[in-house]
Amino acid sequence: MNSSQLPPITEEDIVEFLAHTPGFFERHAEVLASVQFTSPHSHRAVSLQERQAEMLREKIKALEQRVMEMVRNSNENAAIAQKVHEWSCALQRVTAPADLPDAVVQGMLQQFDVPQAAIRVWDVAAPYAHAAFAQGVGGDVRAFATSLTMPFCGPNLGFEPAGWLPGGGLAHADGSGAQSLALLPLREGPANSATPAFGLLVLASHDPQRFDATMGTDFLSRMAELASAALARLR
Template sequence: MRSEEVAHYLRDNPRFFEDHIDLIANVVVPHPHAGRTISITERQMLALRDKNRQLEGKMGELLQFGEENDAISVKMHRLAVGLIAARSFQSLLHTLNFHLRDDFAIPHVAVRLWHRPEGSDELPEFADVSRDLQAFAETLAQPYCGTTSGFETSGWFGEAATHVRSQALIAMRNSGGTIGMIALGSEDSERFYTAMGTIYLERLGEMASAALARVLS
């Protein structure tokens, strides 16, 4: 008989060892970590211990993820409170930059808005943005994360542009239309990568959009 057939037989006949109780004490199997044999009962205990260690490792990972998410949620709350408290365009930009750099350790932050209010010609936030990039922002169902290669957004980071290796681009929307974009840059090529989760970036975009629409109105 093949080993698969033996295993299948034992699964289908759970009373086998009740009818042959002496086998449990007499059958020996190789020790998984040593060059000796042990009883089937000892082998089962070792298997249970290994499984417990694996479960403990998984539990540790879940706890770590939970703690990290809690920390991010606290930072997002602080940012939201700051954006709500901002009464002017400049104070809102200062709040956004401060929290992203100090709380989230994002070294480079740039904002661009499509529609320029009167008296804002010299502000970089209202500098001209190509129609191609505006069209790209319209297509973003979620933030883009990845390389800066091929994007004019790399120039938004000023003197640091040549050192930025990864970026996140977040479309800002109001009343169903795209009003601008937030660009986050990092010298670390793995800080913003293609497969990363974007839920907090999406929330950032929603909060910033609502706050900017309020102060600009």
């Protein structure tokens, strides 16, 4: 076979050769010195060493950004944990069970900056059966609350529980009113269990993205469990 019949050398062949010949650049250091690249930043020709330095700086910058993001998330989580702690303590300090629903709602408004909130509890003990928080809950709403194995987040589509909010919970065409909702089922045990719900907590915002359908619900589920544990005193 003459040279004209040999297959052409490909880039893969060169890569494989260099990978299996680690001493090549030690014996031919002048090759490295002559290699030049186009910098993606200045669009000028740079040496291999300069390009490696640029790549290292880019990696360091990316790592710094990740560290900053982790610190920011840590600070946010710490702030949320402190608010949950304060809210839980406030619920424990409530002496009269009949005051618990309002304490839950006020905690949501004050501690977590929720613009609007409302709550209803059913199947309560006789002394609380005529309280405002135990009124106006139909069978469909109860069944809907029981069907929720996690908080519902999404646009205000005229759900009946939205009517419990101040002003009737209407979403207006001009963007005002309750544009997005979070509906938190209240039940004994874990929020994702099949235990029948005994209440529903409604959170609302004029911001359509505040309670978006794609948001995570783990935090809301924990809040529902805490509220449920406190409100169990009404039953």
